[in-house]
Amino acid sequence: xxxxxxxxxxxxxxxxxxxxxxxxxxxxxxxxxxxxxxxxxxxxxxxxxxxxxxxxxxxxxxxxxxxxxxxxxxxxxxxxxxxxxxxxxxxxxxxxxxxxxxxxxxxxxxxxxxxxxxxxxxxxxxxxxxxxxxxxxxxxxxxxxxxxxxxxxxxxxxxxxxxxxxxxxxxxxxxxxxxxxxxxxxxxxxxxxxxxxxxxxxxxxxxxxxxxxxxxxxxxxxxxxxxxxxxxxxxxxxxxxxxxxxxxxxxxxxxxxxxxxxxxxxxxxxxxxxxxxxxxxxxxxxxxxxxxxxxxxxxxxxxxxxxxxxxxxxxxxxxxxxxxxxxxxxxxxxxxxxxxxxxxxxxxxxxxxxxxxxxxxxxxxxxxxxxxxxxxxxxxxxxxxxxxxxxxxxxxxxxxxxxxxxxxxxxxxxxxxxxxxxxxxxxxxxxxxxxxxxxxxxxxxxxxxxxxxxxxxxxxxxxxxxxxxxxxxxxxxxxxxxxxxxxxxxxxxxxxxxxxxxxxxxxxxxxxxxxxxxxxxxxxxxxxxxxxxxxxxxxxxxxxxxxxxxxxxxxxxxxxxxxxxxxxxxxxxxxxxxxxxxxxxxxxxxxxxxxxxxxxxxxxxxxxxxxxxxxxxxxxxxxxxxxxxxxxxxxxxxxxxxxxxxxxxxxxxxxxxxxxxxxxxxxxxxxxxxxxxxxxxxxxxxxxxxxxxxxxxxxxxxxxxxxxxxxxxxxxxxxxxxxxxxxxxxxxxxxxxxxxxxxxxxxxxxxxxxxxxxxxxxxxxxxxxxxxxxxxxxxxxxxxxxxxxxxxxxxxxxxxxxxxxxxxxxxxxxxxxxxxxxxxxxxxxxxxxxxxxxxxxxxxxxxxxxxxxxxxxxxxxxxxxxxxxxxxxxxxxxxxxxxxxxxxxxxxx
DNA sequence: TCTCCCTCCTAA
DNA sequence: TAAGTTAGGAGGGAGA
Numbered sequence: 001x002x003x004x005x006x007x008x009x010x011x012x013x014x015x016x017x018x019x020x021x022x023x024x025x026x027x028x029x030x031x032x033x034x035x036x037x038x039x040x041x042x043x044x045x046x047x048x049x050x051x052x053x054x055x056x057x058x059x060x061x062x063x064x065x066x067x068x069x070x071x072x073x074x075x076x077x078x079x080x081x082x083x084x085x086x087x088x089x090x091x092x093x094x095x096x097x098x099x100x101x102x103x104x105x106x107x108x109x110x111x112x113x114x115x116x117x118x119x120x121x122x123x124x125x126x127x128x129x130x131x132x133x134x135x136x137x138x139x140x141x142x143x144x145x146x147x148x149x150x151x152x153x154x155x156x157x158x159x160x161x162x163x164x165x166x167x168x169x170x171x172x173x174x175x176x177x178x179x180x181x182x183x184x185x186x187x188x189x190x191x192x193x194x195x196x197x198x199x200x201x202x203x204x205x206x207x208x209x210x211x212x213x214x215x216x217x218x219x220x221x222x223x224x225x226x227x228x229x230x231x232x233x234x235x236x237x238x239x240x241x242x243x244x245x246x247x248x249x250x251x252x253x254x255x256x257x258x259x260x261x262x263x264x265x266x267x268x269x270x271x272x273x274x275x276x277x278x279x280x281x282x283x284x285x286x287x288x289x290x291x292x293x294x295x296x297x298x299x300x301x302x303x304x305x306x307x308x309x310x311x312x313x314x315x316x317x318x319x320x321x322x323x324x325x326x327x328x329x330x331x332x333x334x335x336x337x338x339x340x341x342x343x344x345x346x347x348x349x350x351x352x353x354x355x356x357x358x359x360x361x362x363x364x365x366x367x368x369x370x371x372x373x374x375x376x377x378x379x380x381x382x383x384x385x386x387x388x389x390x391x392x393x394x395x396x397x398x399x400x401x402x403x404x405x406x407x408x409x410x411x412x413x414x415x416x417x418x419x420x421x422x423x424x425x426x427x428x429x430x431x432x433x434x435x436x437x438x439x440x441x442x443x444x445x446x447x448x449x450x451x452x453x454x455x456x457x458x459x460x461x462x463x464x465x466x467x468x469x470x471x472x473x474x475x476x477x478x479x480x481x482x483x484x485x486x487x488x489x490x491x492x493x494x495x496x497x498x499x500x501x502x503x504x505x506x507x508x509x510x511x512x513x514x515x516x517x518x519x520x521x522x523x524x525x526x527x528x529x530x531x532x533x534x535x536x537x538x539x540x541x542x543x544x545x546x547x548x549x550x551x552x553x554x555x556x557x558x559x560x561x562x563x564x565x566x567x568x569x570x571x572x573x574x575x576x577x578x579x580x581x582x583x584x585x586x587x588x589x590x591x592x593x594x595x596x597x598x599x600x601x602x603x604x605x606x607x608x609x610x611x612x613x614x615x616x617x618x619x620x621x622x623x624x625x626x627x628x629x630x631x632x633x634x635x636x637x638x639x640x641x642x643x644x645x646x647x648x649x650x651x652x653x654x655x656x657x658x659x660x661x662x663x664x665x666x667x668x669x670x671x672x673x674x675x676x677x678x679x680x681x682x683x684x685x686x687x688x689x690x691x692x693x694x695x696x697x698x699x700x701x702x703x704x705x706x707x708x709x710x711x712x713x714x715x716x717x718x719x720x721x722x723x724x725x726x727x728x729x730x731x732x733x734x735x736x737x738x739x740x741x742x743x744x745x746x747x748x749x750x751x752x753x754x755x756x757x758x759x760x761x762x763x764x765x766x767x768x769x770x771x772x773x774x775x776x777x778x779x780x781x782x783x784x785x786x787x788x789x790x791x792x793x794x795x796x797x798x799x800x801x802x803x804x805x806x807x808x809x810x811x812x813x814x815x816x817x818x819x820x821x822x823x824x825x826x827x828x829x830x831x832x833x834x835x836x837x838x839x840x841x842x843x844x845x846x847x848x849x850x851x852x853x854x855x856x857x858x859x860x861x862x863x864x865x866x867x868x869x870x871x872x873x874x875x876x877x878x879x880x881x882x883x884x885x886x887x888x889x890x891x892x893x
Numbered sequence: 894t895c896t897c898c899c900t901c902c903t904a905a
Numbered sequence: 906t907a908a909g910t911t912a913g914g915a916g917g918g919a920g921a
Contacts, residue, residue: 321909358905360912380905491905495909502908511910543912544905595904595913616903616914623901623915673901686918687900724917750916758915896921904912 060303063095065161066289067152068173068282070267071180073260078171078702081179085145087267088112089152089177090279092286093159100159106290107159108283109138111151137283149181149188156192163299164192165226167243167289169218170706174225178218194222217318224314228289230708231317235296239622239672240710247288250295255284297474301481308485321492322504328489329496332451338393341505343412351412351500352508356434356516359523363541363548363591367763371559372540372586372599373549375567377521378579379459379487380545381494382452384517387575388430389438391446392497395509396422396429396437411507432513433520448497452490456577459486518545525570525580532569535562541591547580548591559585560605584613588640592617592758600640612637618755622710627668628751631655635756645763649770652756656771659752660744669747670712670731677707688713688728696730715743775809806831 070088071079093099094106140151166173181188218225229241238245244255258281265271266278293299305316309324310331330340343351377383384390397415401408407416429437441449462483469475496503498511526539529549541548549566551559567582574580587610589599596617600610612633614620619633631652638648658664675689678697689711697704705711714734718727727743734740749771756767805817807827812818820827 320907322907325909354911358911360905376905492909497909498911499909501910503910504908506909515911546905593914618915621902621915623903676900682899684919685899689900754915894921896919898917898919900916901914903914905910 061095061097062163062299063093063159063161064163064165064290064293065091065093065156065159066165066286067091068166068286069176070263070278070282071176072264072267076261077700079176079260080702081176082183086113086148086177086180089148090282090286091155092290093161094290107138108287109140110279111140111142111148113142113145113148146184146186149186153188153191161223163224163226164220165228165289167228167285169225169227171702175218189220193220228292231298233708235298237622239626240712243285243288246292250292255288256281297477297481300478304478304481305485308482309489322496322499324489325493325496326504328451329447333447336447338447341413343505347412348500348503348506351506352409354498354500354508354512354515356512356519358515358544359519359542360544360594361542362594363597365591365593365762367588367590368550368586369588371551371554371556372589373551373559373563373566374583374586375547375549375563375580376583377545378581379456379490380518380521380578381514382456382490383578384514384521385493386449386453387578388432388517389441389446389449390510390513391448392507392510394438394444394446395507396439397509399431399435399437402437411509432517434512434516436509436513448493452493455486455490459483462486521574521578522547524573528570528573529566535566537562537566543595556585556587556602557605590759590762592762598636623673624751625669625671627659627664627747628755630668631752632755632759636759645765652767653770653774656748656752657774659747662742662744666714666731666734666742669742670714672710672712675705675707675709675711680707686725688725691725691728692730715746716740717743806834
């Protein structure tokens with residue numbers, strides 16, 4: 001938000017209100033003749049425009065430059081710009097028009113520091129890359145690190161990218177280069193900037209002081225710097241935001257991950273002529289960065305929002321919602337000759353507190369086998385603002401203050417309404433439920449109602465167009481983005497009025513009126529539904545703007561029929577544009593608590609197969625591990641599909657056994673929570689993410705997670721009575737340290753069963769009893785696990801040699817139990833089969849590993865512990881142990 | 894054991 | 906500096 005001139009800051013809104021509202025002789029013309037928003041923002045969408053939309057927004061002459069670099073690190077440490085030289089820089093430049101001096105839209109290249117090579121083009125390295133999908137690289141060889149920077153500067157000048165990006169630009173990519181340049185006393189930052197600035201001390205170094213650069217943003221004059229992982233956080237909901245994981249979920253493509261040590265070894269040809277693999281690795285990533293952006297249409301959508309709100313591209317990404325609201329609202333206000341209030345911090349702090357809360361009903365917690373209708377008021381808060389003309393510019397303050405000539409508190413400031421003016425407005429006022437008065441639209445239409453009306457109308461238009469162009473994926477995506485942007489701005493407009501903590505222009509009277517009117521609207525609708533006997537309906541839950549209506553014993557057809565009737569009747573009972581929309585039918589569903597429910601959803605009568613739809617429960621939350629979500633979701637689906645609790649029991653017991661026996665994939669047992677940065681916690685906070693981050697920092701100061709990063713961890717076994725925080729480990733530690741074992745009983749009894757219990761206890765099932773009923777051998781197995789871990793010497797082999805018979809699972813000390821020994825023929829066939837399947841599995845996994853490492857066999861030092869396939873390979877190793885163990889048993893046998 | 898506080902994440 | 910809001914459930918630790 002550009003700062004308003006100081007002279008204007010003191011001009012308060014209320015005086016403008018008075019001037020506009022009460023100056024005699026002024027005609028009420030603005031709502032008829034005043035400029036419409038259609039002209040202001042170009043909101044009008046014609047079919048033609050829609051068809052052109054995608055191509056229009058694609059040719060923007062924007063140049064993107066994705067860059068990653070490799071630095072030679074020391075042993076297992078991550079590269080440190082104070083010590084480790086940059087060896088190689090990789091880039092991919094893309095534009096929507098041919099690049100300068102080229103006939104293509106993109107260039108991929110690298111600058112490599114290598115004294116042995118000349119800068120002759122077409123050298124050996126490029127040839128080695130023929131195997132990978134990327135070819136035609138621009139390769140530049142340099143002999144010194146300094147020249148590396150020089151060449152990069154040349155490239156930036158030649159292609160002049162608007163957007164610089166890297167997957168992680170704080171510690172790697174651009175951030176590393178800037179820090180390294182500072183260490184080399186090179187003024188890299190201002191050289192690649194588009195602005196002529198004299199270098200100052202602060203500009204040369206970026207985040208030199210690591211204590212306070214948690215939120216350090218990189219600013220290059222005239223260019224936008226994108227930190228891709230951080231943007232991905234708001235783009236896709238994932239458990240972990242590593243490049244590999246995001247690429248897998250967004251592009252459905254697997255990328256291997258190697259550590260810096262492996263890459264450095266390949267670069268130095270220490271393990272053979274593998275330099276091409278290191279180049280391939282980085283080239284895939286620089287290209288992958290751009291692929292991610294394209295797949296998500298990130299640039300297109302951000303530009304779209306920038307246009308929609310009338311703000312700059314990087315402001316869409318870096319500024320908050322108040323900024324967007326102001327950008328739109330002030331344009332409308334300016335046309336009407338209003339000026340916004342700029343309250344001081346003190347004024348804001350002295351504003352009265354809000355008094356109204358949205359309605360959240362306590363649901364009737366149970367399993368519903370009859371249809372439950374879900375009806376939502378469409379954009380309720382904006383609709384109310386429009387319908388009742390609620391706005392700063394139409395509010396006359398609390399009713400109790402009216403009628404005197406005194407100035408009274410109003411929002412952050414104060415207001416005076418002379419009694420004679422008030423009397424002239426008799427019958428032209430509306431009173432909100434919390435006794436705040438507003439003038440009717442016939443006196444004056446408010447700024448917010450004007451703005452929102454246009455936004456909502458446009459959104460409805462866009463949604464209609466989406467239906468018309470259902471088949472066109474790209475266009476649908478664009479329109480979806482646009483309508484989402486409109487919805488967003490409509491919804492946060494209320495937040496703007498009620499932002500009493502950080503607001504730039506909050507006004508409790510307006511905000512409170514909106515909440516209270518919304519609450520009253522919902523309560524009225526609930527009453528109407530409950531009291532209309534012919535529907536035979538009962539409201540069982542409601543939250544802010546939604547109603548869950550139970551139709552006991554009704555069929556699906558009846559449900560859809562009644563749903564439409566209710567929506568129409570409630571809509572008719574409210575002023576336009578307040579509209580109750582019949583969203584969906586749940587059949588069946590479970591309402592657990594406030595804001596937590598799950599059901600099978602039908603959106604139309606024609607729909608054959610229901611869609612699983614959950615809100616707030618563990619299947620949609622990221623604070624458990626994937627196993628929790630998977631088991632819960634599968635159980636719910638089983639329950640809904642089969643309506644047979646014994647099937648659920650069978651399934652849950654099988655999954656619990658899988659975990660207790662250590663057969664579950666470790667990836668399903670990894671928690672990941674957001675790390676707030678070292679300074680983001682209260683002193684003494686006991687949080688796994690912080691614990692892990694501290695340990696990582698202690699090992700390597702460069703490896704501390706970034707603020708906002710999701711830090712993975714697992715819970716391992718430990719002595720009884722130890723607090724949980726002592727059992728938190730990084731997944732890598734679990735893999736590398738043979739004495740560590742997954743804390744299976746914790747996962748089962750503290751993670752998987754409680755959410756299941758919350759759900760199934762509603763139908764009278766005790767899942768903890770299912771756990772008690774598990775076969776004795778399994779629980780003994782788990783208990784043994786525990787004691788073995790406490791003994792700190794347990795290994796897989798040791799474990800196998802002491803507990804159970806590989807044939808029947810019975811506990812024994814003899815390898816194969818006595819009962820099986822009496823049937824040697826059958827047992828040997830069974831065991832050979834087991835060996836065969838284990839070995840086949842191992843061969844398959846080896847093939848996977850080979851495809852990404854290129855090694856003929858799997859060798860732990862070459863395949864980093866970060867390799868996404870390694871988790872599976874380790875399972876194989878355990879499997880191999882089992883295979884060789886069984887072999888040894890057979891030999892003895 | 895119960896209560897309070899902190900943390901995390903989601904619904905609206 | 907710049908920052909939309911509140912409600913809500915749940916887990917875990919510290920201390921009464």
